[in-house]
Amino acid sequence: MTLTAAPSPPEAAASLLDRLTGRARAPRAERAVVVLHDVTKRYPNGKEALKDVDLVVPEGDFVFLVGPSGAGKSTLMKLLIRDELATKGVVVIDGADLARIPRRRVPKVRRKIGIVFQDFKLLPRKSVWENVAFALEVTGTPRRRIRPAVDSVLAVVGLTGQAQQLPTQLSGGEQQRTAIARALVHDPRIIIADEPTGNLDPVISWEIIQLLLRINELGVTILMATHDAEVVTALRKRVVALEDGRIIRDEMSAAYHRED
Template sequence: MITLDDVSKRYPNGTFALRDVDLRIDAGEFVFVVGSSGAGKSTLNRLLIREEMPSSGRVVVDGQDVARMKRSQVPHLRRKVGVVFQDFKLLQTKTVAQNIGFALVVTGHHPDVVREETDRALALVGLTPRRQHFPRELSGGEQQRTAIARALVSRPRILIADEPTGNLDPVTSWEIIKLFVRVNELGTTLLMATHNAEIVNALRRRVIHLDQGAIVRDEREGLYAA
């Protein structure tokens, strides 16, 4: 589902964020990406949605070479790869339902389809009763669930979460993680960058450890630090 062949990323200011990364993630996997601040986790995520280009090497997502695809194909890539961030990034002037359906509206889907798919995503994250609320009226966990529903509304094959529990208390963090586990069980490949050792150690999934842009460890049923 995701392949990186000898990928390096050097930002224009000279910083090497990734070095010679080789990686293969199969469809249906649940993968944690860990490593200290600046290790390259967010850079890896950005390469997968072509928010950044690799400086060298090849990034292949669902059979497509991300660097070689036409600009016009990028929206298609971004529907295949849903993204969730630490700070939610919701549109404050739109309701929960509007935030979730927005991507479908701008891609010209029929209002009935927008409504149907939004309802499905709302139900999946358990937010149907909050559909008409605005982000500022929600708890942090509810805001993150809205962001997850927004990421899932296009039925992506891959969901990338960048430190999704960073702004949440431990109980709420667990609710979000349980939701990711369910989404993964429904067939979505899941990639989660995190500093949360407790969650990584409890779930015992694949753990990819980055250090200064290089993969220093990649273990099935791994721990946060071995």
């Protein structure tokens, strides 16, 4: 399927994919922030981690990505931040086809996505405040804009009082909230969280989930990979289930029962 080479069609003839991705003008409510169309990812060793994946995520959605270890959840997320390129198919973030954007525009598209990992990935010698500020410093944000931005995201995640602590002085939940603040500081459209509660006990996991729900209510689209069947089932959000690289289920208000 050719997305950009074709002459622009009259608006009425625009495909659903074009409308969803903003290639053709679409009413805002119909816009999708994430589109994967017929995506296959084969790693250099021949492993097909994703096979013919189709996924459309409208702005403001909260999506759980579930499935056993090795199903392809992390690979899908790596495609969204252009850490990896699709072998086949199209990945579109907020209207930008990731395989076709010029290299110089990659950082700008990446900043639309905040990412949160299972193991937090904080800089150990920097304080909470500095960890969050660093994300802005590396993108050349002027000093005067950094302070208010960092202060406000630390307030959102409830860490104003711990701003000067080092990661080693924090609980696991506080470390993950620091990572969420860092993900938020660029004012992203999407937060991708790859098993963000994987290292946390159940009570703290719920705190992190509540925080992600609150951020979602602020209008940020959330895509969260998890093994936590209890959390997924309790919240009745959209559930996309991967197995062996394929989407085997995509349901609204769904439950999740692990079979592994």
